Amino acid sequence: MTPAASYSTTGPAMGWLSKAEAWLDSKGKGAWIAAMVLGFVFFWPIGLALLFYMIWSKQMFGKSCKRHTRHGFHAMKSSGNTAFDAYKADTLQRLEREQDDFEAFLQRLRDAKDKAEFDQFMDERSRAAAKEREEEDA
Structure with a gap:
């Protein structure tokens, strides 16, 4: 989208x-x-x-940190030590996954908060409608 x-x-x-x-x-x-x-x-x-x-x-x-990590650090020149370069690549991939997971977690929290607020709104609306019907019946 x-x-x-x-x-x-x-x-x-x-x-x-x-x-x-x-x-x-x-x-x-x-x-x-x-x-x-x-x-x-x-x-x-x-x-x-x-x-x-x-x-x-x-x-x-x-998203500046994520963009910098994905495009800036991977383009860095090799250190000459293949073991260190492999470790660095693995660590950066792990950090990117953790960042993606954390951002997904934050999105789920926002979605849960939105749902809770919407549910509260709907409950208040239905209580107001029920009270209005009771007043009309009385």
Whole structure:
């Protein structure tokens, strides 16, 4: 799924914000940084708001470590010691697996929290509907 496909507009006021966010997401981190710098240049509160949003939503630091590990360290020159190079490769693969597992765990936690909040909402809604029916019957 593309980042733009995961966004939905909830109304006319939020439509252009969602579209702008999806467009910036599709262009990558550089577009977010450019938008933030332009925001500071033209009207500093906009730049500050974008900076806070990027930090809050993990746009700034979300996958940078994983990308660096997968593309930066593997491209490093061999040390000349095959045993050490094999150990290094195994360790990096293990760390990548652990990072993937941890990110999957965090996603499951977020999903469980979302489900709990939704279940609570539905319970409150059904209690309110039942109370409303009781009041109508009385």
